[in-house]
Amino acid sequence: MTHLTGADIVSRVRRTINEARVNDSEFYTGADEAELDSIIAAHVLEALNFVHGTADPDLLDAGETATHVTGTRELGSYFVGVVAVPGYLRLKSLRVQGWSKALTEIQSDEEDEYAKQSDRYACGTPERPAAFLSVNLENGERQIELYSLPKIDSSVRVEYMTFVEDTGADEGIDVSAKLEDAYIYYLSGLVLTVLNDQHADDMFNLAMALMGVSAQEKQEKGGV
Numbered sequence: 132m133t134h135l136t137g138a139d140i141v142s143r144v145r146r147t148i149n150e151a152r153v154n155d156s157e158f159y160t161g162a163d164e165a166e167l168d169s170i171i172a173a174h175v176l177e178a179l180n181f182v183h184g185t186a187d188p189d190l191l192d193a194g195e196t197a198t199h200v201t202g203t204r205e206l207g208s209y210f211v212g213v214v215a216v217p218g219y220l221r222l223k224s225l226r227v228q229g230w231s232k233a234l235t236e237i238q239s240d241e242e243d244e245y246a247k248q249s250d251r252y253a254c255g256t257p258e259r260p261a262a263f264l265s266v267n268l269e270n271g272e273r274q275i276e277l278y279s280l281p282k283i284d285s286s287v288r289v290e291y292m293t294f295v296e297d298t299g300a301d302e303g304i305d306v307s308a309k310l311e312d313a314y315i316y317y318l319s320g321l322v323l324t325v326l327n328d329q330h331a332d333d334m335f336n337l338a339m340a341l342m343g344v345s346a347q348e349k350q351e352k353g354g355v
Contacts, residue, residue: 132192132305132306132307132308133305133306133307133308133311134303134304134305135303135304135305135306135311135314136302136303137172137175137302137303139303140171140175140303140304140315140318141168141171141172143315144171144315144318144319144322145164145167145171147315147316147319147334148167148319148322148323151330151333151334167322170322170325170326171318171322174318174321174322174325175304175318176304177321178314178317178318178321179304179306179314180220181317182306182310182313182314182317182338182342183220183221183295183306183307183310184220184221184295185342185344186307186310186313186342186343186344187342187343187344188223188235189343190307190309190310190342190343191221191223191295191307191309191310192295192307192308192309193223193224193293193294193295193307198214198288198289198292199288199289200212200213200214200227200277200280200288200289201213201214202280203276206251206254206278206279207251207252208251209251209254209256209257209278209279209280209281210279210280210281210282211248211276211277211278211279211280212227212276212277212279212280213267213274213275213276213277214274214275214277214289214292215267215272215273215274216264216272216273216274216275216292216294217272217273218296219264219273219275219294219296220294220295220296221294221295222234222235222236222237222262222275222292222293222294223235223293223294223295224291224292224293225237225262225275225289225291225292225293226289226290226291226292227260227277227280227288227289227290228288228289228290229257229280229281229282230257230260231257231258231259231260232260233291234260234261234262237262237263237264237275238261238262238263238264239263239264239265240263240264240265240266240276242263244261244263245263248261248263248276248278254278254279255278255279256278256279257279257280257281260277260278260279261278262275262276262277262278263275263276263278264276275292295307310341310342312341313337313338313339313341313342314338316334316335316337316338316341317334317335317338317342319334320332320333320334320335320338
């Protein structure tokens with residue numbers, strides 16, 4: 132991860148916008164410096180979450196954790212496990228002891244597939260595992276439900292789980308090193324969108340290219 136302070140971000144976005152202005156005599160933001168800084172600060176996390184949530188997984192720097200799972204209920208001859216991930220933003224990889232393969236995608240408990248997990252014949256198994264992001268109703272924290280485990284005791288654990296965390300911006304942000312430039316371009320695009328400047332699309336297109344996202348994928352992922 133690369134750490135960028137608030138001052139770093141403002142300076143780099145300003146420079147990116149100014150360089151575009153130099154290259155285009157008609158480029159004009161219509162904003163003074165104080166307004167520009169305020170707009171940048173207001174979109175720091177929006178840009179970070181979009182870039183980390185949309186980029187090619189191979190470009191992500193993700194923290195790794197190993198932890199024991201907690202059994203939630205018995206499901207036929209299997210058990211459902213859960214892992215608390217309060218800072219979760221996006222999964223990069225997940226492997227649980229007893230599973231035949233690792234996962235690189237996680238589904239939401241709002242998707243139709245989640246409803247099938249209550250059926251012991253249709254749910255995920257150690258041979259075809261599945262994972263779903265849900266919310267713990269007792270404490271409101273995010274968690275990952277694991278379908279399914281061959282057994283549940285103190286020896287069953289998540290062998291590895293790498294995921295990008297959702298962070299605050301009080302003391303700056305941490306962005307994946309390979310996505311640093313993409314982040315600056317995307318944030319610049321958001322700023323120019325607020326200012327109704329047509330050059331915002333140029334910034335977004337540069338960001339998407341650096342994120343490894345094609346035009347078709349951009350539409351599917353809801354890119355600006």
